[in-house]
Amino acid sequence: MAKIDLIVRRATLDGKEVDVFVSKGKIVEVKKSVKSLDADDAKVEEAFGLTLMPSMTDVHVHLREPGYEYKEDVESGLRAAAWGGFSNIMCMANTKPINDNASVTEMMLDKARTYWPKGPRLIPIGALTKGLSGKELAPMAELAESGCGAFSNDGVPVKSTKIFRRAIEYASDWNRVVIDHCEDPYMGVAAGVNEGEVSSRLGLPAQPDIAEALQVGRDVLLAEYLDLPIHLAHISCKKSVDLIRFAKERGVKISAETTPHYLTMTEDYLEAEGTEYDTNAKVNPPLRTEADRQSIIEALNDGTIDCLATDHAPHATFEKETEFDVAPCGITGLDTALSVTWQLVKDGVLDKDAFTRAWTTAPCGIFNLPVNTFAPGDPADFFLFDEGEEWTVSNETLYSKGKNTPLLGSTLKGRVKTHFIAGKKIV
Amino acid sequence: MKWLHKDLLDVSQLSKSEVMAIFETAGRFQELQERPVKKVPTLKGRSVILFFAEPSTRTKTSFDVAGKRLSADTFSLAKSSSSLTKGESLKDTALTLQAMAPDAIVIRHWCSGAARFLADRLDCAVINAGDGRHAHPTQAILDSFTLHQEWGDIAGKTILILGDIAHSRVARSNVVMLNKLGAKVRLCAPRTLMPPAVKSWPVQAYSDLNEAVKGVDAVMCLRLQLERQKDGLLPDLREYARTFGLGQKHIDLANPDVRIMHPGPMNRGVEISSDLADSAGSLVLDQVSSGVVTRMALLFLYMTRKGEE
Ligand SMILES: [Zn+2]
Numbered sequence: 001m002a003k004i005d006l007i008v009r010r011a012t013l014d015g016k017e018v019d020v021f022v023s024k025g026k027i028v029e030v031k032k033s034v035k036s037l038d039a040d041d042a043k044v045e046e047a048f049g050l051t052l053m054p055s056m057t058d059v060h061v062h063l064r065e066p067g068y069e070y071k072e073d074v075e076s077g078l079r080a081a082a083w084g085g086f087s088n089i090m091c092m093a094n095t096k097p098i099n100d101n102a103s104v105t106e107m108m109l110d111k112a113r114t115y116w117p118k119g120p121r122l123i124p125i126g127a128l129t130k131g132l133s134g135k136e137l138a139p140m141a142e143l144a145e146s147g148c149g150a151f152s153n154d155g156v157p158v159k160s161t162k163i164f165r166r167a168i169e170y171a172s173d174w175n176r177v178v179i180d181h182c183e184d185p186y187m188g189v190a191a192g193v194n195e196g197e198v199s200s201r202l203g204l205p206a207q208p209d210i211a212e213a214l215q216v217g218r219d220v221l222l223a224e225y226l227d228l229p230i231h232l233a234h235i236s237c238k239k240s241v242d243l244i245r246f247a248k249e250r251g252v253k254i255s256a257e258t259t260p261h262y263l264t265m266t267e268d269y270l271e272a273e274g275t276e277y278d279t280n281a282k283v284n285p286p287l288r289t290e291a292d293r294q295s296i297i298e299a300l301n302d303g304t305i306d307c308l309a310t311d312h313a314p315h316a317t318f319e320k321e322t323e324f325d326v327a328p329c330g331i332t333g334l335d336t337a338l339s340v341t342w343q344l345v346k347d348g349v350l351d352k353d354a355f356t357r358a359w360t361t362a363p364c365g366i367f368n369l370p371v372n373t374f375a376p377g378d379p380a381d382f383f384l385f386d387e388g389e390e391w392t393v394s395n396e397t398l399y400s401k402g403k404n405t406p407l408l409g410s411t412l413k414g415r416v417k418t419h420f421i422a423g424k425k426i427v
Numbered sequence: 428m429k430w431l432h433k434d435l436l437d438v439s440q441l442s443k444s445e446v447m448a449i450f451e452t453a454g455r456f457q458e459l460q461e462r463p464v465k466k467v468p469t470l471k472g473r474s475v476i477l478f479f480a481e482p483s484t485r486t487k488t489s490f491d492v493a494g495k496r497l498s499a500d501t502f503s504l505a506k507s508s509s510s511l512t513k514g515e516s517l518k519d520t521a522l523t524l525q526a527m528a529p530d531a532i533v534i535r536h537w538c539s540g541a542a543r544f545l546a547d548r549l550d551c552a553v554i555n556a557g558d559g560r561h562a563h564p565t566q567a568i569l570d571s572f573t574l575h576q577e578w579g580d581i582a583g584k585t586i587l588i589l590g591d592i593a594h595s596r597v598a599r600s601n602v603v604m605l606n607k608l609g610a611k612v613r614l615c616a617p618r619t620l621m622p623p624a625v626k627s628w629p630v631q632a633y634s635d636l637n638e639a640v641k642g643v644d645a646v647m648c649l650r651l652q653l654e655r656q657k658d659g660l661l662p663d664l665r666e667y668a669r670t671f672g673l674g675q676k677h678i679d680l681a682n683p684d685v686r687i688m689h690p691g692p693m694n695r696g697v698e699i700s701s702d703l704a705d706s707a708g709s710l711v712l713d714q715v716s717s718g719v720v721t722r723m724a725l726l727f728l729y730m731t732r733k734g735e736e
Pocket of ligand 1: 060062092154155311
């Protein structure tokens with residue numbers, strides 16, 4: 001048996017008190033806790049009263065570096081990830097300059113290694129087309145070689161189906177999945193509010209749910225025709241869920257993610273007393289209706305939607321403190337995702353299995369990342385969670401530079417106390 | 428009466444009895460309009476800033492006259508003269524305005540929710556003179572005051588709002604107001620200019636003007652923004668005028684003595700035939716004078732609120 005270098009003592013895993021034995025960054029054994037233990041010279045982490053959880057993976061974040069470091073940079077984004085319970089985060093390419101060449105990818109990875117040498121792991125997502133222009137393919141071989149784990153035009157959906165098809169085909173040669181931001185390029189692009197009753201009363205230019213579903217439909221047909229995978233980003237509405245379910249029944253290689261805010265919030269928030277026109281809830285795709293929310297929950301529970309992602313989109317406070325039309329879209333999410341979604345499990349809304357799948361096995365499966373299931377040999381990526389700790393979301397408690405969340409001022413339950421990646425303590 | 432509201436953001440904030448109180452106050456100011464000296468010292472020494480980030484000569488002049496008749500000092504901050512054109516944020520504008528310590532700010536802005544944005548940040552009364560496509564409460568108040576003057580009670584009357592409903596704050600505020608006062612509201616527009624969720628509104632929606640106008644007691648025409656054609660919402664103005672322009676043949680289908688309204692400025696021959704605009708049933712000029720007295724009433728109620736506490 002390998003020499004044990006870390007023992008986590010008396011942690012709660014699935015309701016049982018366990019000891020976790022780690023060697024060289026891997027799980028060796030998880031077993032029922034014993035009274036006394038010969039630790040030799042292994043480090044011992046006392047975890048009595050804390051819940052042991054596998055580290056989570058977020059396949060959709062915006063770190064803003066290079067170009068918009070005032071919103072977030074690699075260092076602050078990884079800090080939010082570390083405290084948010086994430087061991088892997090994948091960051092989108094809409095930086096300035098855009099991540100469509102090896103030097104940008106390498107610069108991001110250098111920053112990550114410098115500030116967070118033990119993790120969380122940063123996996124850049126390369127642009128699908130040069131400059132996100134939708135016109136010419138990005139040099140995906142070069143990008144993949146320098147460390148890009150996937151490709152996406154997130155934020156600027158590819159208008160031309162012809163180019164999009166070629167991009168999927170080309171990406172498959174480098175064993176990379178394409179992530180599509182599903183949004184019809186002509187129908188209320190980035191309006192930030194759902195077209196319907198609420199927008200009609202508020203008098204805001206809005207985006208209908210079919211702006212998303214039309215593109216989902218296109219992608220389902222393309223994925224089937226090409227027999228290649230497409231991952232659908234931030235699914236927000238029932239019409240998309242119906243199409244994804246249909247695709248999966250036909251065996252099409254479609255996978256999908258949704259975000260905590262579509263599970264917990266609706267368009268009504270923008271009309272409610274006290275939060276009317278709150279730009280912190282201006283997000284793309286927009287918050288939809290209660291029926292959409294219910295269908296997203298159901299789809300996540302039954303696996304139609306594979307995984308959760310935050311679509312962490314930090315913005316500076318001054319950018320959000322403005323007219324609704326003028327404010328940028330996006331909600332900061334790395335800090336709050338765990339508390340929010342774990343609460344859904346405790347409330348019986350989200351199945352525990354769906355929670356675990358959505359934050360760990362599914363995203364890692366889709367993007368070929370290491371995953372910890374607490375089986376021997378798995379990466380020792382886990383954190384200790386105080387389920388009972390209450391915390392108020394504020395400028396001070398958020399580790400991300402982005403304070404742009406509708407949760408600002410509300411009290412959440414559950415905080416990460418310690419986080420290990422590959423057996424090394426990162427916070 | 429003790430006025431409870433700090434700001435006027437939309438008519439949905441007002442109860443029916445508060446609307447009646449505004450009408451009553453406006454009625455008293457109307458007598459003043461007929462005197463040779465049309466000025467009272469009611470708001471002497473108080474200041475009103477007219478902050479118009481979107482041009483509107485009509486509404487701005489109306490507020491200016493209303494303020495001056497009550498002896499308030501009115502100051503204009505127009506888009507061209509404000510630092511907005513230099514890219515100043517609305518938050519900084521709000522802070523600047525706050526530092527000037529006015530008693531009331533009248534705001535016109537191209538973004539829905541802008542009036543609320545200011546109201547949340549300023550201590551003084553904020554009066555919404557039109558925010559984006561959202562609300563135009565003072566227009567709705569002056570429109571229903573005009574009808575109130577004509578009819579006494581508005582309850583039970585049928586009123587048609589005709590034109591670009593989707594992009595109209597005038598329509599939104601009037602739908603709320605007229606429903607509050609017990610009227611039946613109809614809307615008429617091509618589907619492209621109708622709000623997407625109009626089914627959830629307390630109205631009957633039509634796309635055939637000949638049907639919509641049958642038996643109505645008043646028609647409120649809306650101004651058509653001529654660039655809607657470029658947005659792909661209309662084929663051209665000629666076709667719009669032919670199908671949705673109000674003409675005498677429509678008036679013949681309405682109730683006798685049907686009243687015709689328009690918030691101005693009118694595109695004659697587009698939304699409304701020129702003859703109708705000048706006809707006996709037209710209340711267009713009454714709306715203008717109602718505008719001054721209702722805005723006097725509003726400035727009075729909102730600016731003397733603190734003194735009565
Ligand atoms: Zn995104």
